[in-house]
Amino acid sequence: MRTQVGIIGAGPAGLMLARLLRLAGIDSIIIENRSEEYIYNRIRAGLLEHWSADVLTEIGVGERMAREGVLHWGNYIGINGELHRLDFQKLVNKRVTIYGQQEVVKDLVARRRADGGDLLFEVDDVSVHDITSERPTIRFTHEGKAKEIACDFIAGCDGFHGICRPSFPEGVLKVFEREYPFGWVGILTESPPPDHELIYNYTDRGFALYTMRSMSVARLYLQCDHDDDIANWPDNRIWDELHTRLGGARELKEGKMLQKGITPMRSFVAEPMQYGRLFLAGDAAHIVPPTGAKGMNLAFADVVFMSRALSAFYKNKRTDLIENYSATCLRRVWKAQRFSWWMTQIMHRFPDETAFDHRRQLAELDYLTSSEAASTSLAEQYVGLPMD
Template identity: 70%
Template sequence: MRTQVGIIGAGPAGLMLSHLLHLAGIESIIIENRSRDYIEHRIRAGLIEQWATDMLIETGVGERMQREAMFHDGNHLCFNGETHHLNFKDLVGKGITIYGQQEVVKDLVAQRLKDGGQIIFEVEDTAVHDFGTDKPSITFRKDGKDQRIDCDFIAGCDGFHGICRPSFPEGTLTFYDREYPFGWLGILTDSPPPDHELIYSYHDRGFALYTMRSPTISRLYVQVDHDEDVNNWPDDRIWEELHIRLQGTRKLQEGKILQKGVTPMRSFVCEPMQTGRLFLAGDAAHIVPPTGAKGMNLALADVRMLSRALSAYYKSHKTDLLEGYSKTCLERVWKGQRFSWWMTQIFHVFPNEVPFDRRRQLAELDYIVNSRAAATSLAENYAGLPIV
């Protein structure tokens, strides 16, 4: 096979990149090791920044989102038995959208197929070759047959455990990694959320987050040990903790738990995000703790930049945007890491903390809800920094 851009990974990054390239008249082929059904039903993040919401609409893949998503003006911070509302629209003129990552994937897959795009699912033994030259290629196995894609560029959108990042020449990458001493026990439940907007709760027993996937389906989290066994958390224990950490500020309705799991928390960045004609995007290059809701948004920002760089190359043979891709993306990535770490350290109980640390956290939360300047900083980062 022959195409202009070979894309590995059919998550939000790979699919959106292919869609943006199509709009620019650039051909691409996506390969994915999972099935279409798997990627369209894999529950992941569900919060979209304002600029990303606008991009989905402007590029023609936001119609269903506009009908079914929930659009929030802000969120709530809960501590000391009180809940405080931050109105992002009032503070920075932006809001957020609640729409599951799997729904974004469904919309993008449908659009790529409608536009005649090629997505090859359930491939094996993927490898990248000759990306240090002007004739890179991708090989893989499909239905027992070896196949090859010759292309001009390769986009590694294959996630943290993908093959693209490990394919960089030895010694060319620097890794920045931090593992947190806790995780999130998350449930998906057939019950309405306690509020129509998100609630971030600080409690001496640990952090809790009250979010949603729809007005009748809640996505709820409690802080647990990083290596916690989910079997230690029967349904009754989970609901008890959720009630306690909500601190009586809202009514929490219980319902059938549809999904349950523990997610460890980490921060990770690799630099650079490119070598030769191989470019990384999304989780292949960076991971953030979910506290700041930046994962999918950073991935979409990466491919927006990469699509612009590739468009400039094909339209006018300019290479400056391609050469500056890593530097430009990492500036946003590190701001996303900073904000995610900041949100994480404010709300979570860390091992070996002393009473001083708890009082400091409470003082910072009190400062946020009583200072317009502090609230504006949070709102600006949460709803999305200006996009390049």
């Protein structure tokens, strides 16, 4: 098999990249080790920054999002049950869109099929070779047969546990990471969310987040111990704690739980994001705690930068954008890491905090919700910084 860009991973990053390359007249092949059914049922992020939703529309995959997505022009910061609304429209005149990652994936796969592009699921034994040459290759097995893709470039969009990042030679990568001393109990439930906008709720009992996948399906989270077991959280305990932490500020209706689990909290960045003709994008290169809602949006930003670099190479023989790909992405990645860390530390109770830490945190929340300058700063970052 021969193509210009071999893409490993059919998540949001890989599928978005393939569509961007298609529009630039660049051929690609996507391979994915999971099944098609699996990627459609993998419940992940559900918030699109202003520019991300606009890009999906511009590249021809925003029709269903426009019908089914929920526009948010603000959100709420709760402090022990007292809610303070941040008006994004007034502060920065931008919004976010609630539309599940799995729905984005479905739309991108449908577009890929309509384009007639190669997309192979359930591949095994994936490996990359000759990544410092002008003809790197991807080897794998599909339907029991050994296959090889000869390409000009390889895009590693295969997630945190993929094979692309470990394929960098020893000593090339530098890893920066932080583990947080808590996690989130998360549920998906057939019930309306307590408000039509997100509620980020700080309480002395711990953080709670009230969000949604639609106005009839709520996505709700509770701060828990980092080593907690979901067996310790029967349904009644989860609902009781969600009601308690909301503090009566809104009515919380209970419904059938469709899913529940514990999400760990971590920050991770691998530098550089490229080596030879192999590029990393999305979770293959960085993980953010979900508090800032940046994961899928960062993956999209990576592949927008990558598609620009590859387009400049093929159209004008330029190599500067390729050479600067890692630095360009990391500038945005670290801003998103900073924001996600800040949102996490301001909203959660830490097990080792002192009385001073507690009072300082309450003062910071008071400042955030009473200062237009502070609220504007949060809103600017939450809806998405401008693409460079």
